Structure formats: structure tokens, C-alpha cells
Amino acid sequence: MTKSQSASGGVALWRQIADAIRLDIVGGKLANGDRLPTEALLAERFSANRHTVRRALAVLAEEGVVAAEQGRGTFVKSIRRLSYPIGKRTRFREGLRGQAGSLTSVSISDKIENATARVAEALGLKPGTKVVRTESMSVADGVPISRSTTWLPYRRFPDFAARIKEMQSTTMVFQSYEIADYSRASTRISARHADFEETRSLNLAPGAIVLVSEAVDIDLEGEPLSYALTRFPAERMELVV
């Protein structure tokens, strides 16, 4: 293993270089269309060899952050993050309208289980109460943009899983249960590294970051309808309050 690949603080040098260049872009030091410094200059700046710099650039190219042009150098491509609005009235499809050509929801799996303390608390149930749990993700223009785990009271929504597969819209499923309207009671936002399953399902590079939103939706009477744990790839999404 060469020096260039050695881990400093557990993060390989090529990843640190990729992070630094990405930050320059996100921070506005490098704008869309700008030419990056040459490999030789980047190698000097980061005290790295050119092989390591090339690896960092390859990662950024794969992410769509930069693009190499034959004989001309490497250029910045704007990082297009989708903005997902969070408010009293939070609707996934509405919130992203106009930001993506196609937006699809994919049901991955579902099961009926007993509520853990955390799920029970969020839904105002006793721990151990039967809940429906669904695993799903959403894809914008072919790119995964979220991965959700959602719990709902089984008693009220016994066949939620079948209906969401058919209708692919939470709002429509709630309407089918005669819930005219619903709103967001609370959203808790944190961030962490993606776990193995998320890395795979969201098609992320190892070490990628997810924004995690924990959301409770309630009906007009204030009754909790669902508790959803949604992971958004930080490189593709931002949340707007």
C-alpha cells in the first residue's frame, strides 16, 4: 500500500482531496464551468502524488461533480441538489415538483411487527402494539434520492402496504381511509454516515453522508398517522424549512 492511500484519521487521502474540492465547489470558490487546477498543482497543494489526485478526480467525476474534457482539463459541473421543503404541509411529490423530470416511489418490502418503545412513543401507542412497517425509496430521474422506513398503526391501516403499492401516494392511501387531510407534527433532522444497506440501495460511495429526517404526520384531530425515518443522500438533497 502506497503512502498516498494511507488513512489519516481513518479517511484516505484521495477522499480528503475529493472532499476538499467538493467543498470549494459547494462553498463557491469554484463555480460551474471553472477549470480545476492541473493534477500537478493539486498534487502539490495536497502533498499527494498524481495517482492519488487522479483517484480523487475520478470519484468526483463519478459523482457528476466534475467532468474531464479530452486535452482541455477537468471542469466543474454544478452540483444540482434537489430541495425538499419541510413545513406544516409536507407532501413528497408536491415538494419536488418541477425539480425533476420523473419521480417514482418504489415499495421494497413490508411487514407487521410489534412497536418498539420509540415507534410506540411517536405514534402514541403502547409498546408492543401491532404496527405496519413499510420500506420504500424514491427515485428522481433515475437517481435514488430517499430511503424510508415508515410505521403506521395496524389497527387503523391494516392493508396500508397493499394500498401504497397500488397507489404509490401516501396522500391517496390516506384518502382511501377517509382521511381528508393530514399535516406534519414534527420533523427531527440529523446526519450520519450511510450504513451498508443504505450505501447499496441509494447507490452511494462508501463513506457517503445521509440526512436523516424523523417525521410524525397527524390527522385533523391530531391523531398520529405515521412515523417515518427517511434517509436522504446529502450529496443529492437538501431540506428547506
Next chain:
Amino acid sequence: MTKSQSASGGVALWRQIADAIRLDIVGGKLANGDRLPTEALLAERFSANRHTVRRALAVLAEEGVVAAEQGRGTFVKSIRRLSYPIGKRTRFREGLRGQAGSLTSVSISDKIENATARVAEALGLKPGTKVVRTESMSVADGVPISRSTTWLPYRRFPDFAARIKEMQSTTMVFQSYEIADYSRASTRISARHADFEETRSLNLAPGAIVLVSEAVDIDLEGEPLSYALTRFPAERMELVV
């Protein structure tokens, strides 16, 4: 360099193990006070040697996530994240009241500069207009919990920097400029790896994640007062909407 330290996807194995255990804790699989599996079991689970597992546990211990007890094993200590509420009326000190014994704001530096396109747009100014820029951080019970860069129109707040150093409260400084009340116009939340300066000032391990909030506050007439870029260590803070 041993196999245990080799980078997979740019993230060392000991860091992956630390991340996985932290996830088990954050996700509720391991609760406060639980004993972790033995080093031998963890080594088996992660196909790692015990040296690597020990390194992961040492990192978690340093973060305050676990604690080794002589002769008894390693135990989970709850990750106490502070919750910072974001809403129409967002006040730093009020929002964290009761969550920390002591809360201090530290002014790092300030300067007068010309607004970049981004700052100008946020503040409703022409690019190049003079703005005050302040660098600050806040510390809860001795631990850094945020690092902010704030821009304000120079014309309206010529000596903001001197006043914030003296009063240490944005609300009080605004009052001193006869701004009776102000509110949050928008907050944009994203996440990324901490850069070198943030790692140092926030006392983070390399590879740590920051939640980034971009916030615009306005006065009662809707006039933008400030644009703040705040970085919160994701391991210490969550945002609640």
C-alpha cells in the same frame, strides 16, 4: 500497514466498525447502559482482528459514546445530542435552554467585505455592497456545538461586530439598533464532511460530519437582517422543525 488498517472505499475498517456500533446505538438496537458484545465477537462480526476492534472502541470512548469498565466490559453511554429548534421564531439561546448547564458564544473574528453574489442575494443587496462578516462559535458545557459565519448589511449595522462582542446576543444587538423583533425567513439544511478549519475549531475527529444551516432572518417589515451559515457537529446536535 496491516490489513486491519487498509482503506475500503476510502474509509478505514476501524472507522467502519465505530460507525456501525454508533448506528446501533443511535438506531436503538443498543440502549444506554447495554454491554457491548465482547471484542472477540465484534472481531468476528466485522471480519477484523481484535486490534482493529479495540481501535474502534477507543474512538467511541473518546467521543463519549461508550465507556470501558475495568473487568466488566464496554458499556453504552447514551449519545446526548442537543436539539436545536428551527421555526419562525428561532433564538439560539432560548432554543437550547434547559439542555445545557452553560452556553457561551465566542466571537472569533470580523471584517468588512464586499458581498459575493450569494450573500448579496440572501440579503437583498447588489453584489459588491459592503457587508459586515463575523465568525463565531458557541460552546455548551465546554463542548463546541456550532460554528457560524454571519453577514449583515454594513450600512445598517456598521458596528455590529463590536456590539456582538460586548452583548453576546444577536437579539440584544438588534434591539440596540431599535429592531424590536425579527423572524426566520428561511432555513436551508444540508450535510457534509467538516473541512479542516471546522475539524479544528469544533474539536472533531477527521471525517466527522457537520449539519449546515443557511438562514436568513428578517425584521417586521420583511427586510433581511442577516445571512448566517452555521455548521453543527452532527454527532452533538440535531435540528428540530
